[in-house]
Amino acid sequence: xxxxxxxxxxxxxxxxxxxxxxxxxxxxxxxxxxxxxxxxxxxxxxxxxxxxxxxxxxxxxxxxxxxxxxxxxxxxxxxxxxxxxxxxxxxxxxxxxxxxxxxxxxxxxxxxxxxxxxxxxxxxxxxxxxxxxxxxxxxxxxxxxxxxxxxxxxxxxxxxxxxxxxxxxxxxxxxxxxxxxxxxxxxxxxxxxxxxxxxxxxxxxxxxxxxxxxxxxxxxxxxxxxxxxxxxxxxxxxxxxxxxxxxxxxxxxxxxxxxxxxxxxxxxxxxxxxxxxx
Amino acid sequence: xxxxxxxxxxxxxxxxxxxxxxxxxxxxxxxxxxxxxxxxxxxxxxxxxxxxxxxxxxxxxxxxxxxxxxxxxxxxxxxxxxxxxxxxxxxxxxxxxxxxxxxxxxxxxxxxxxxxxxxxxxxxxxxxxxxxxxxxxxxxxxxxxxxxxxxxxxxxxxxxxxxxxxxxxxxxxxxxxxxxxxxxxxxxxxxxxxxxxxxxxxxxxxxxxxxxxxxxxxxxxxxxxxxxxxxxxxxxxxxxxxxxxxxxxxxxxxxx
Numbered sequence: 001x002x003x004x005x006x007x008x009x010x011x012x013x014x015x016x017x018x019x020x021x022x023x024x025x026x027x028x029x030x031x032x033x034x035x036x037x038x039x040x041x042x043x044x045x046x047x048x049x050x051x052x053x054x055x056x057x058x059x060x061x062x063x064x065x066x067x068x069x070x071x072x073x074x075x076x077x078x079x080x081x082x083x084x085x086x087x088x089x090x091x092x093x094x095x096x097x098x099x100x101x102x103x104x105x106x107x108x109x110x111x112x113x114x115x116x117x118x119x120x121x122x123x124x125x126x127x128x129x130x131x132x133x134x135x136x137x138x139x140x141x142x143x144x145x146x147x148x149x150x151x152x153x154x155x156x157x158x159x160x161x162x163x164x165x166x167x168x169x170x171x172x173x174x175x176x177x178x179x180x181x182x183x184x185x186x187x188x189x190x191x192x193x194x195x196x197x198x199x200x201x202x203x204x205x206x207x208x209x210x211x212x213x214x215x216x217x218x219x220x221x222x223x224x225x226x227x228x229x230x231x232x233x234x235x236x237x238x239x240x241x242x243x244x245x246x247x248x249x250x251x252x253x254x255x256x257x258x259x260x261x262x263x264x265x266x267x268x269x270x271x272x273x274x275x276x277x278x
Numbered sequence: 279x280x281x282x283x284x285x286x287x288x289x290x291x292x293x294x295x296x297x298x299x300x301x302x303x304x305x306x307x308x309x310x311x312x313x314x315x316x317x318x319x320x321x322x323x324x325x326x327x328x329x330x331x332x333x334x335x336x337x338x339x340x341x342x343x344x345x346x347x348x349x350x351x352x353x354x355x356x357x358x359x360x361x362x363x364x365x366x367x368x369x370x371x372x373x374x375x376x377x378x379x380x381x382x383x384x385x386x387x388x389x390x391x392x393x394x395x396x397x398x399x400x401x402x403x404x405x406x407x408x409x410x411x412x413x414x415x416x417x418x419x420x421x422x423x424x425x426x427x428x429x430x431x432x433x434x435x436x437x438x439x440x441x442x443x444x445x446x447x448x449x450x451x452x453x454x455x456x457x458x459x460x461x462x463x464x465x466x467x468x469x470x471x472x473x474x475x476x477x478x479x480x481x482x483x484x485x486x487x488x489x490x491x492x493x494x495x496x497x498x499x500x501x502x503x504x505x506x507x508x509x510x511x512x513x514x515x516x517x518x519x520x521x522x523x524x525x526x527x528x529x530x531x532x533x534x
Binding site for chain 1: 287288289290292293294295296297298299301302305306309310313316317320321324327328329331332334335339342343347349350409411412413414415416417498499523526527528529533534
């Protein structure tokens with residue numbers, strides 16, 4: 001890949017002048033941050049799969065029973081629609097269960113789903129504490145704080161990501177917006193939001209799990225039923241974060257992925273180059 | 279913002295170190311293996327911890343319980359519809375005229391049978407509008423009236439070693455209408471909570487068969503599944519008794 005099309009040209013070269021025997025690496029992620037990052041993969045997967053099975057028992061998006069199908073659950077309607085319109089699914093045995101069969105532990109699994117959800121929830125809280133400890137120990141929290149210029153910079157990054165595939169198609173140069181911080185504004189917004197979403201997921205989770213002992217907590221979110229809606233949509237915050245997160249990590253290259261494994265990045269920033277690009 | 283504050287919150291340059299180029303490769307391999315092994319170990323651990331998860335959560339719920347912490351009460355305008363959530367068929371109301379509740383495990387060593395007239399004339403009736411929360415996730419605000427479980431415990435004290443009460447309904451039916459006795463365990467501390475009622479009325483009317491006529495448990499600090507309808511027996515025991523839904527994979531304590 002040429003430098004101009006590398007998603008992160010501000011992070012420069014992996015090869016050093018020949019007189020230096022080694023490579024310069026930057027320490028990007030503290031061990032505890034990396035550890036909790038990877039543990040989040042099975043924990044979040046367990047939480048979401050079991051959570052959708054719990055949702056099945058009493059969906060928050062319901063309507064009057066459909067006169068033809070008899071379903072009242074929006075997720076069942078979506079399953080019926082998918083089976084009617086996606087080629088190859090016309091003979092699916094139970095269309096109303098399609099969503100639950102593919103995105104949860106399955107319908108009718110409430111007891112198991114609750115067990116798994118609570119196990120993962122306790123693990124998620126512990127893991128969150130480990131993550132925060134890692135952010136403090138490694139000083140990484142500073143890199144996540146929003147900046148005054150972030151709104152403009154985030155729009156520039158957004159334009160870059162949207163235009164990148166098009167520019168590739170027409171073989172045009174599409175320089176990465178320069179930045180001299182650990183993360184660009186869009187990354188910062190995402191990585192700042194996710195811990196907050198995690199905190200809110202835990203809070204709303206407790207509020208609906210212990211609605212009598214923590215009823216004042218549920219009151220903050222608008223009562224028991226409203227808190228269930230919060231909890232449901234917070235799940236979508238994680239889901240919608242993970243998709244571009246994974247795509248961009250692979251688009252960005254091995255160094256970024258390796259950075260979360262070893263903590264080291266071999267892309268060493270040279271401030272004078274960044275200055276030249278501006 | 280002072281410079282000091284800005285320096286504290288400001289991003290710092292990432293620390294750089296020089297390493298041998300082979301070190302980077304070796305460390306990558308080592309950490310990949312370590313994280314991979316860690317993930318496998320975490321999954322294996324989760325599998326074995328699965329049965330314990332409910333017990334931990336039950337212990338947490340029990341430690342949160344306080345006899346002095348009241349559940350929120352509502353106004354009549356906040357009452358919502360309460361559905362009949364009998365797991366199987368709704369019993370035939372023919373059991374109601376001959377109904378009585380049997381108390382066992384009493385300090386007196388006797389077995390006591392009480393009918394609904396006994397209960398309603400001997401005990402003062404309390405009203406409360408509280409939320410009933412189902413394990414499935416739905417909830418309903420309803421207006422209940424009945425005697426305090428605590429008052430019954432004072433009138434008929436359980437044996438001194440009793441810590442649990444087995445609450446059962448022999449009129450419960452399964453989905454095809456066959457007898458399917460229902461039983462839950464309630465810890466005596468929860469039974470003594472001032473908002474734990476043996477309810478006789480819903481929304482100002484005597485309980486209908488759908489809601490457990492003539493007497494049901496109304497324990498708002500527990501999930502709905504502990505709120506046994508049409509109670510026919512209360513047995514005080516020292517060890518936690520069997521529980522219908524715990525035997526079907528749900529938790530035991532169910533404190534909310």
